[in-house]
Amino acid sequence: MGGFSAHTHKLENIFIQLILQRYYKVVKMSQIDKKEKKGLIVIGGGITGLTSAVTWARFHDTKKDPVLIIEKEPKTGGFVTSYTREGYLFDTSQIIPNCNDMFELLGIKIDLKRFKGYYTRIFLVNPETEEVTKIELPSGVEVFKKKLMKEYPENAKEIEKFLDHSRAMFLELFKLKTEPSFIELLKTIVSCPKIVKHGSKTFKNYFDQFGITNPEVVEIFDAFAAFSGLPGDRAAALMTLGAMNSVLDNAYRPTKGFIELTKQFEKRYKELGGELLLKTKVEKILVENGEVKGVQLEGGEKIYSDFVITTIDPKVAMKEMVGLDKIRELDEKFAEKVEQAKMSPSSLNVALGLDDEIDLASLGMDCGYNVVTTGGESFSRLFDEYEKGNMAFTEKQFHMGVICPSLTTGGKPNITIRVVPVGLGDWMELRENNLEEYNRKKEEVSNFFIDLVEKYLIPDLKKHILIKDISTPATYARYSGSPTASIYGMAPFSDNFGRTRLKMRTPIKGLFQPLFSHGIFGCMLGALQVNDMILERKILGGNARLKPDK
Ligand SMILES: Cc1cc2nc3c(=O)[nH]c(=O)nc-3n(C[C@H](O)[C@H](O)[C@H](O)COP(=O)(O)OP(=O)(O)OC[C@H]3O[C@@H](n4cnc5c(N)ncnc54)[C@H](O)[C@@H]3O)c2cc1C
Incomplete structure (x- = not known):
């Protein structure tokens, strides 16, 4: 009898604990515990912020290492959203290139x-x-190639050569490392010869070597550069080829509209235990002795964390939220790059x-x-x-x-x-x-x-x-x-892109800025890359792209 009673008592305790845990969780979801130190704070709930935070939540135990997105607007999504006016549903964005491997990795289900x-x-x-x-x-790359070769027979050979070469160069991206060591950099010379040779060219410089003369064909390929907001004579060749090949794929x-993408991200984030603070503006990024400590909100409140990912305009984040002097003390070149970075x-x-x-x-x-x-x-x-x-x-x-x-x-x-x-x-x-x-x-x-x-x-x-x-x-x-x-974030000029871009790892320990360049694909990839840096290559193996053996 006594044994039974002790057993029931124990069960009761477990039951009460479960209820308390559940209650605590409810309280936590609706009222973020700002006193608690977070594993990661993400500034901005656009597609870069959402991807950064979902990736963290996907690869951490969020009960031990909580992740918090702070967004100034009443909803997430930033530029990726839909809105209604008098019964009409308008989308802000138009096209998503092939991001399916990233959606799959993060468990985002979207129709x-x-x-x-x-x-x-x-x-x-x-x-x-x-x-x-x-x-x-x-x-479809092959369908596209055949169509062009058929319609522009006078340039068929040149079109084939250009498309094959640019496809091969695009696939080399899968062999690039985001932060290569010296040895890896040397290996790149062998594994990515086309990128090494042409990677720093403008799209026009690269394209011109294939001798395509038909103005309509030139127009077609220039349209891909324009997708990044820059003309072909200024856009980085790699950016244009990346955009072209990923949409051709x-x-x-x-x-259900672009807002659905945001909703699915938010749903997944909450499933994984992520925390979201809306209608809250970050005013400062807290830095002490060269290390990030957290953020200060408008109104003065502080939330602490050893890792902060900022997804807002990098110039604003570095100049106004950190202070360029603090950065200059640690890395003069980075501070200079902040000043020079060109926005789209x-x-x-x-x-x-x-x-x-x-x-x-x-x-x-x-x-x-x-x-x-x-x-x-x-x-x-x-x-x-x-x-x-x-x-x-x-x-x-x-x-x-x-x-x-x-x-x-x-x-x-x-x-x-x-x-x-x-x-x-x-x-x-x-x-x-x-x-x-x-x-x-x-x-x-x-x-x-x-x-x-x-x-x-x-x-x-x-x-x-x-x-x-x-x-x-x-x-x-x-x-x-x-x-x-x-x-489109940073403009992909050839001297503002790839190896010459503003680095994602800032000189402040624990502070990252994944802003890449142009569009949903770049935003998601940048967010994965910074998480890979934080987790010492456990997500992408240090590779610039998700499937290195593709
Ligand atoms: C009209 C338009 C059409 C586009 N079409 C396409 C397309 O078809 N395909 C495509 O791939 N890309 C498209 N893009 C580009 C793409 O939408 C963007 O590259 C991408 O959404 C940027 O996401 P982000 O999260 O980096 O930035 P943002 O979407 O700008 O998100 C930043 C977030 O940070 C928040 N924030 C800013 N300051 C603070 C602060 N101090 N505290 C807290 N929160 C803050 C903002 O409210 C915002 O929600 C389009 C963009 C626009 C504007």
Whole structure:
């Protein structure tokens, strides 16, 4: 009897403990324990922050080494999201290249639509005659190669040579180490000869050696450089080839909109025990004796950790949150690189809600991305002017993307017009000090692009428009906190990319900044790489890419 009673007592205790643990967990989920020292703090809950934190949670016991994301907005996702206006669901992003290996590693389940036919179409406008040439780019490296060789027989050999060479160079990326030792660096000379020889070139320098002369073919490959916000004569060859090959491998869009990607990340993160602090701004990164100690929130509260990953604009993080002097004391070159790092351009996005009469499918809008451009040197000239602070789009010189998310997500028909490169200019100043003028300028600029889309891509577009939602560089600056309103992180100029980029491991022990360059793929990869550094190569084996034996 006594034995039985002692046994019940023990069971009761276990039961009470379980309830307490459960209760404690509930309390912990809704009320982050800010006094507790965290294993990792991640600043920013965009796709880089989410991937950084999920990776940590996936490879640690979060009860012992808790991970906390601190995000200033009321939701995660940053630039990767969807939003509704008057019943229309608009996406901010358009295409995800092949990230499936990374999703699998992290256990992210997301329903994606694969663009099986054409993932991109280019509408090349002759500014003089106003004639339009439509070029359709199919998915799959071999399909793409065969199509181009067939359509441009005079350049078939050169196209084959270029695509084979660039594919081989792309695959060498799988053999690169993120932080190579001296021996590994030597091995790279043998294992990655193409990268060693061509890796520091601009895309144009690299491309020109293959002797492709047909202007349409040149246009096609330049479009891949433009995806990173830079013209081919400035974008790093490796960046363009990476973007080109990963979208050729497959391009996708989430069937429920880009917000679903964020939701699935957040769901997985919580499953793994990750903690999330929303509507909270980080003001300072705490550093003592060259080591990171945690962060200070707006309002003064401090949260401690030996590891911090910052995913916000690296210039802001290093200059304003750490202080460049502290960095300079430890590593002068790194401090200099912070000053010199060039950020990518901004964008203007015009989201249009359309009536049910419009038939977007019959216009072939069910592809990933439509580029409408005057081609030739247009993008390069627009970029030159952007760098001088001007927006030089005219009826004879333009370049823009037109995307139709609703043919994937369902719901009311809509399209988005994306314009890059755009600088911050006076957008922010007007928004803050002269809202009337800001709205007038938004209207004027968006009408200019709508007219062009109506003229060259979607006839009678204007009569179908029911609502219009315009995002300017001021919108992007506000949401991301980037003073230059940059939308692709660091610009992949050949001297701002690869080995010449701002390093992910900062001179402050325990402080990392994974910002890579351009897009969801780069953001996810950078986040994996910094976790690999923290875990001393236990995730990627020190490799730059996930599947080194591919
Ligand atoms: C209009 C547009 C279209 C795009 N289209 C594509 C596309 O089709 N395909 C693609 O691959 N990429 C696309 N991109 C690029 C891609 O969206 C970005 O490269 C990527 O989302 C950047 O993610 P991030 O987490 O690095 O930064 P962000 O998304 O900027 O996230 C940073 C987060 O940090 C938070 N934050 C900032 N300061 C603080 C602070 N002090 N304290 C706490 N939190 C802070 C911000 O609120 C934000 O949530 C597009 C970008 C834009 C803007």
